Amino acid sequence: MKPPRRTVHCLALSLCLLASTAAAQAAHRPQQRAPYVFKANVGEVLVHATVVNKKNGAPVIDLPESDFTVYENGVPQHVQFFSHEDAPVSVGILIDNSGSMVDSRPAVNRAAINFVKASNPQDEEFVVNFNDEYYLDASFTDSIPKLEDALEHIESRGGTALYDATIASLDYINNNAHNEKHVLLVVTDGDDDASRYTLEQTVHLLQAKNSPLIYCIGILDHDDSHSMKKTAERALIALASATGGAAYFPKNLKQVNATTLAVAQEIRSQYTFAYHSNQTGTGFRTIRIEVKDEHQKHLDVRARKGYYSTSAH
Secondary structure (H helix, E strand, O other), X not given: OOOOOEEOOHHHHHHOOOOOOOOOOOOEOOOOOOOOOOOOOOOEEEEEEEEEEOOOOOEOOOOOHHHEEEEEOOEEOOEEEEEOOOOOEEEEEEEEOOHHHOOOHHHHHHHHHHHHXXXXXXXEEEEEEEOOOEEEEEEEEOEHHHHHHHHOOOOOOOOOOHHHHHHHHHHHHHHHOOOOEEEEEEEEOOOOOOOOOXXXXXXXXXXXXXXXXXXXXXXXXOOOOHHHHHXXXXXXXXXXXXXXXXXXXXXXXXXXXXXXXXXXXXXXOOEEEEEEOOOOOOEEEEEEEEEOHHHHOOEEEEOOOEEEEOOOO
């Protein structure tokens, strides 16, 4: 097993590409249909929304554009692009490799690969393993064997630098992704205890315009103190909710696989909106997506809460 590639700074991770070889015989997922193509124009705000039934949590996948209104800072926006296509996604898979994960990694690795297999065959993924440092063990690829090899870079030790790994992965995906839709899938078993960045700083960076959706799976030890568990839960919920993703807390390892499959289904069932903001000024701009009145009693819409604008327009 070749050693993982250590990175110290976010920029280093974004530039740390694994060399490809022409002789590689790794299997790639079959391309099942023509590529879905959407390119966001400069200045456009891109929002992905999940709509679920309040009663059973099932995805709602048959709503037309006319059933939605997108608000920024409380003001309706003119949507220039709407889609409910199963769009290809650029995905980062971030797996906790701290000492406490040593017994969980085999099951988590299988769940991660099953997530990939259940996703759009045109997706691309990269793998970051993290403990008190973080490692890019597979750059973007659609090769399942390469991803499996990266996940096997198990050196479970040390603490948990979740925030540093998340920010580094954000930098990498922003600079290297080939698809417009970006997702980070994070699997961890505890609270961050080794990052240079704080939760607040991480959330702030994740609220840049068009940042990725984050899905967190917390495999939290029920023997941990109540306060430690609650701190970890709050952090994962904060990361996910800021971006329009979700946080899940399976009760045991057997539920992790079902959770990753549910996340894959959700990603493939989302609605996409793009618009040019009619707001002015810098700072944080709130985003809210509503469905028609007749749907509001039984449907929930989840999307990013907003973004920090660096432009006055």
